[in-house]
Each structure stands twice: as C-alpha cells, then as structure tokens.
Amino acid sequence: MARPKSASHDLKREEILDVAAQCFARQSFPAASMNDIATACGTSKARLYHYYESKEAILFDLLDRYTQRLLALIGEAEAHAQRQNLSEREALHALVRAFLAEYESSATRHVALVSDTKFLGDTQRELILNRQRDVVAAFTRFIKRAYPGRVTPANQTALTMMLFGMINWTFTWLRPGGPMSYAAFADEVVAVLEQGLGG
Template sequence: MARPKSSQHDLRRDEILDIAAQCFADRSYPAASMNDIAAAGGTSKARLYHYYESKEAILFDLLDRYTQRLLAVIGQAEATAQRRDLDDRAALHELVRGFLQEYEHSATRHVALLHDTKFLGDQQRELILDRQRDVVSAVTRFLKRAYPERLTATNQTALTMMLFGMINWTFTWLRPGGPISYAAFAEEVISVLERGLAR
C-alpha cells in the first residue's frame, strides 16, 4: 500500500516550480541542472527527486500548470463579462487586464513557455502547444466580437498576434515598482486598441 502524500506535498511542489522557473530563466533550461535547482531551494538532489523524477518532469508540470492558468484567465474574463453584462469591447478589456495581472506574477513561467516548450517529449510538447493554440483562438474570438468590422479572415491572425506582441514580452522590460505598473500598462493597451496612438 502506497504511503499517503503529506499535506505539504503539493505546496512543496509549488515551491520547487517557482525555484526551477527562476533557474531556467536565469541559466536557460539546458544549462540548469537538478543540482542547481536543489541548491537554489536549499535542499538535496535526492530530496528533489522525491518530488520530480527528472528536470523534464519539472518543466512539464510548470508548463502544464501555467497553460491551464492562462486558460483560466480567459474563463474568468468570460465569466466577469457575463456576470457584469459587459459589451464585447469591455469583455476584451477585461481579458487584457486579466492577462497582465497574471503576467505580473508569472514572468519566469512565461519565459519557460516561450523558450523551453521545445525541450519536452513529443506528447507533452503537443499538449502544451495545443493549449497555446487554444489561448490564441480564444483571444481571436474576443477580438472578432469586439471589432467585427475590423477583423477579417485575412487579417485576424495578424491582429491577434499584434495584441500578443503588445502584452507577451512585458517580462523583458516591465518591472514591478517601475515607472508604469502592469495595471497601468493594461489601460495603455486598451487605449491603443480603442483609439490608436493618434490624439
């Protein structure tokens, strides 16, 4: 009979994922070792293996949880729009705010999603890529509902990627405590969507 997991098991896994995400962002996934992750967490490699069988297992759990979280952000924006009876543009604005609120606290996970998915095995990589495609499709739907006269079959991919281009790389330059907050930047993105940069 298997020994039951302690109540701290999932909490400890969350801590390991935080530490690993930082190691992958600092050193790159290929360069970061299980020894590096264990040392950064103040534990032994043997203890780390108690929670994860390999570095790839850590990466997969990290990306699995993060992509599920991004889908949950979309679901929350849809639920908020429905609960508050928002029009389609206001619903898109809620989605932008939701993504940037998430990105403020998950920069290292976002780095892993953008750079390290390719290091997963075929089946796991395809699952993560499918979720990324689901996120892109959902954002396209929000945009098409918000701007039906602007999005066409020809330009919808380009305009969806333009929006992602505005928000997905904030981890490279937007710093908490800097001259603009994530919440303020969300409002700037919304302003550009609504009015462009022209006064």
C-alpha cells in the first residue's frame, strides 16, 4: 500500500519549484543540476528525489502549473468583467493588469516558460505549447472585442503579439522595487492601447 502524501507535500513542491525556477533563470536549465537545486533548497539530493525523479520532471511540473495559472487568470478576468459589467476595453485592461501582477511574482517561472519549454519531451512540450496557444487565442479574443474596428483577420496576430511584446519580456528589465512598479507599467501599457504614444 502506498504511503499517503503529507498535507504539506504540495507546499513543499511549490517551494522546490520556486527555487528550481531561480536556478534555471540564473544558470540556465542545461547547466543547473539536481545537486544545485537541492543545495539551493537547503536539502539533500536524496530528499529532492523524494519529490521529483529528475530535473526534467521539475521543469514540466513548473511549466504545467504556471500555464494552468495563466489560463486560470483569463477565466478569472472574464468572470470579473461579467460581475463588474465592464466594457470590452475595460475587460482587456483588467486582463493586462492581472497578467502583469502575476509576472511580478512569477518572473523566474516566466523565464522558464519562454526559454526552457524546448527541453521537455515531445508530449509534455506539446501540452505546454498548446496552453500557450490558448493564452494567445484568449488575448486575441479580448483585443478583437475591445477594438472591433481596428482588428482584422490580417492584423489580429500582429496586434496580439505586439501586446505580448510589451508585457512578456518585463522579466528582462522590470524589477520589483525599481523606479517603476508593475502596476505603473500596466497603466502605461493601457495608455498606449488607448491613446498610442502620442496621446
């Protein structure tokens, strides 16, 4: 009979994933070892193997949970827009703000999503890529509803990726406690959406 998991099992996994994401961001996924992750967690490699059988298993769990979180944010934003009776533009603005608030606390997980998905096995990689496609498709829907006169079949991908270009690479330059907060940056993104740079 299998030993039941402790109540803190998932919490410990989250802690391991946070530390592993930091190791992957700092050293790169190929360079970071299970020993590096265990040391950074303040535990033994044997204890780490109690939770994860390999570095690849850690990466998949990290990206699996993170992409599910991003999809959940979209669902929460849609529900919030309905409850608050937001306009389509307000709904898009709220989604941008929600994603940037998530990025503030998940920068290293986002680095892994952008940089390390290619290291997964074929089936796992396809699952993560499909979730990323779902996130992009959802943003496209929000943008089309917010700016129906501006978005066409010919430019909708470009406009969606332009928005992602503004928010997805914040981990390379935007720092908590820096001269601009994530919330202030979200306001700037919304201002560009509404008024352009000349507005």
